Amino acid sequence: MKAAADIRLLKADADTCCALSVLHGAAFAPQEERQWTADEFLELMQTPSIWTYGLYLDQLVAGFLMLQVVAGEAEIITIAMDPKWHGQGYAKHLLNYLHALCLSQGISKVFLEVREDNLKAIKLYSKAGFVKKGVRQGYYQKQKGKPVDALVFALVIDSIGNS
Numbered sequence: 517m518k519a520a521a522d523i524r525l526l527k528a529d530a531d532t533c534c535a536l537s538v539l540h541g542a543a544f545a546p547q548e549e550r551q552w553t554a555d556e557f558l559e560l561m562q563t564p565s566i567w568t569y570g571l572y573l574d575q576l577v578a579g580f581l582m583l584q585v586v587a588g589e590a591e592i593i594t595i596a597m598d599p600k601w602h603g604q605g606y607a608k609h610l611l612n613y614l615h616a617l618c619l620s621q622g623i624s625k626v627f628l629e630v631r632e633d634n635l636k637a638i639k640l641y642s643k644a645g646f647v648k649k650g651v652r653q654g655y656y657q658k659q660k661g662k663p664v665d666a667l668v669f670a671l672v673i674d675s676i677g678n679s
């Protein structure tokens with residue numbers, strides 16, 4: 517895959533809802549997760565505590581990070597990259613951006629939940645310094661088969677940058 521010439525991280529606005537919905541569907545299809553609609557994205561993005569950042573490659577949105585920020589702590593609602601850009605370090609780039617954002621906004625802790633069978637994401641978070649804190653049994657309901665446990669991860673942000 518040819519590397520993108522231009523990489524930008526921007527706060528996503530309402531105009532990107534359709535593109536984010538398509539991207540979400542493509543990224544989560546292998547996990548058989550329901551695609552979030554453009555209206556659902558719009559509603560989430562209109563919530564003041566929810567912050568959404570798009571990663572734009574050559575002016576097209578290729579990934580995103582959605583957070584909920586409450587009382588100085590953030591929860592990653594989701595992170596996804598368009599499958600055609602997987603494995604090129606862009607999700608890592610989004611998490612580096614998150615770290616810098618937390619430092620600049622005084623956010624001291626980041627949480628997330630991840631399916632226990634989502635090994636790529638678990639590796640991504642572990643490499644970014646997140647530490648497993650617990651398990652929520654049967655948290656993810658599937659259309660077929662048994663529910664899947666969620667692993668809870670947390671990252672403490674320190675001002676030195678080593679978390």
Ligand SMILES: CC(C)(COP(=O)(O)OP(=O)(O)OC[C@H]1O[C@@H](n2cnc3c(N)ncnc32)[C@H](O)[C@@H]1OP(=O)(O)O)[C@@H](O)C(=O)NCCC(=O)NCCS
Binds near residue numbers: 595602
């Ligand atoms: C998880 C996801 C965001 C990773 O995006 P990506 O841009 O491909 O990830 P990167 O290229 O930045 O890789 C960062 C790290 O993730 C891990 N990783 C990425 N792809 C991997 C793979 N195929 N197998 C194992 N680990 C992988 C590695 O630790 C990698 O670091 P390394 O290359 O130094 O070993 C992407 O696979 C995705 O969109 N998945 C579907 C949505 C999803 O599951 N989101 C998480 C919800 S909790």
